[in-house]
Amino acid sequence: MSNSEISSALSEVTQNTEEVKQENHDKPLSEELSNVTLEEKELILPEEANTSAESLALLDDHFKTPQPPPPPDLTRQVSEDEMLSRQRHLSMLIAEEEESEYVNSASWRDQKRHIFILTEAGKPVYSRHGSEDKLSAVMGVMLALVSCVQDRNDTLRSIHAADHKFVFLIKMPLVLVAVCQMPLTVPQIMGELEYIYNTVISVVTLTQLDRIFEKQKNFDLRRLLSGTDKFLDHLCSSLDSDPQYLLRAIQCYPIPGSIRDVIGQSLQQAKTDDLAFAVLLCSGQVVSVCRMKEHNLKPNDLLILINLITASTAFNDGESWLPICLPEFNPNGFLHAHISYLDDGRNMCLLLLSADRDAFFKLSESRMKVVNKLNRHDCIKTLQASLGKSTYNVSKLGVADLRHFIFKDTNLSQFTFPCFSIPYTIEEHRTRLFGHYQRLRGKLHDPHIPVKLVYEISEHETMLGWVASGFELHAAFGPLVTKKQAIAAVDRLLRWVKQNDDELFMQRPPTF
Structure with missing residues (x-):
């Protein structure tokens, strides 16, 4: 059919x-x-x-009931490498999500100043706000910008976006980046990055840093800088309020010149064959510095020592021994610092810096010689009695309408300023005043259009900045003061400083 x-x-x-x-x-x-x-x-x-x-x-295949696919073989063992790969992938996804949330958070974005340090390979080293690990993508973008400009045989210095400035300091193998929305010029921000770079070099010498990255480009520098974040954090906080970093000068502890001379003579007792410097600090301010005749202790190096002492309580007990590099003195080698306090209140700190790494006990004996002479002349008691009284009020000058000032002796690289009085007893007002000082100094030292005199009137203050031979002055007056009145007041202020310069400044630093 x-x-x-x-x-x-x-x-x-x-x-x-x-x-x-x-x-x-x-x-x-x-x-x-x-x-x-x-x-x-x-x-x-x-x-x-x-x-x-x-x-x-x-025909049978067409009409038979379709069978479900066989169940997966659940007995198959996942290899260890595959499991690790899955875990890494999951960790990367979680990290990227957390990083994105953190970078976009208001608490991070609203900071007025960010500081980043990364290596030439893009490895994060330090971040002022937040964990470096959460900001690796941000730092990667920064390195890409630097590399893009370098490929054109140029150097990236700054990027301006609205009220933000992105400033780059390239010190291979390190790249330092500052992001600021503050009244600072690019040279001022660059100077702040120099302070931060010098602080890193104080822990790892320049020679050691270069040698490490020649051998291993992707070396994680945080391993060597472990424990130093508190010093970098303290430095970054000080940049917002401490005139020492703004003026590139040191503030001397105000005491009568005769007492300062005796303290200098006491420091000379610490002399050894390898002792380079002896420094006495009181409340974080320099009382006296004794040095070898052929060497100078530059302000930048002194600021590293001051930040070291004021940022940590690790030196409060007993005598400490610490290797430290002073970049202005010698960026390629260490000095060895003997650090000790001379009073129970931890206000007076003695630093003895030697080139001999085995000189601890020798410098411990030198310390005793210094303390004995200080006690013979009651210098320690005098300093203790002056605590809280050494600062002076602007009313002491008798200059009408003068609210505050900063005077820098450019020959000595030292400065003085009075304590804050009304209306600057409130932090918000002090912050506003310091912003005025930053803006004045930026205009006075503008590399393109430097000026000698700046006079500004704002809602709250009248500001005057003046650069002359031998000094630099920044002064704040009431908002109704005229230019003629401000100049007359400054004339009286300069006469007062001249009369008290022996007390305000270290005029005759002793030598070994």
Whole structure:
């Protein structure tokens, strides 16, 4: 029987079946099936159908119920490498999400000053706000900007965006970046980055730093700088309020010149063959410095020592021995500092710096000689009695309408200023005043248009900045003071400083 005949027979069976269903719609299914003739049953699957085995197989495949796919083999073991790869991928996704959330958070973005240190390979070293690990992508973008400009044989110095300044200091193998929305010029911000760079070099010498990165470009410098974040944090905080860093000068502890001379003579008692410097600090201010005749202790190096002492309480007990590099003195080697306090209140700190790494006990004996002479002349008691009284109030000058000032002796690289009185007893007002000082100094020392005199009137103060031979002055007056009155007041102020310069400044630093 041909295929066309089979199809015709099937159609006839279907028609007959529909007729049976119409006539016997009330009969049960079994009775209906019993009425189907043998011939009809055979038509459904005739034995004489000449269907090949392949056709039957295709027909069977077409009408059989589809089987679900086999279940996964849960017994398959995941390799250790694959598991570690999955964990790393998951950790990276989580880290990227956390980093994105942190960078976009208001608490981080609203900071007025950010400081970043990274290596030439993009490894994070330090961040003023937040964890370096959460800012790796940000630092990567900074390095990409630096590299893009370097590829054009140029150096990236700054980027200005609205009220933000992005300033870059490139000291390979390190890159330092500051992001500021403050009244600072690019040279001023660059100077602040120099302080931070010098603080890093004080822990790792320049020679050591270069040698490390020559051998391993992607070295994690945080391993060597472990524990120094508090010194960098303290320095960054001081940049916002301490005139020492603004003026690149040191503030001397005000005491009578005769007492300062005796203290200088006492420091000379510490002399040894390898002693380079002896420094006495009181309340973080320099009382006296004794040095070798052929060497000078520059203000930048002194500021590193002052930051070291004021940022940590680790030196409060006993005598400490610490290697430290002073970049202005020698960026490629260490001096060794003997550090000790001379009073129970931890106000007077003596630093003896030697080139001999084994001179601890020798300098401990030198310390005793210094202390004995200071006690013989009651210098320690005098300094203790002056604590809290050494600062002076601007009212002591008797200059009308003068609210505050900073006077720098440019020949000595030293400065003085009075304590804060009304209206600067409130931190917000002190911050505003310091912003005025920053702006004045930026205009006075603008590398493009330097000026000698700046006179500004604002809502709260009248500011005057003056650079002359031998001194630099920044003064704040009431908002109604005229320029003529301000200049007359400054004239009286300069006369007062001249009369008291022996007390305000270290005029005759002793030598060994």
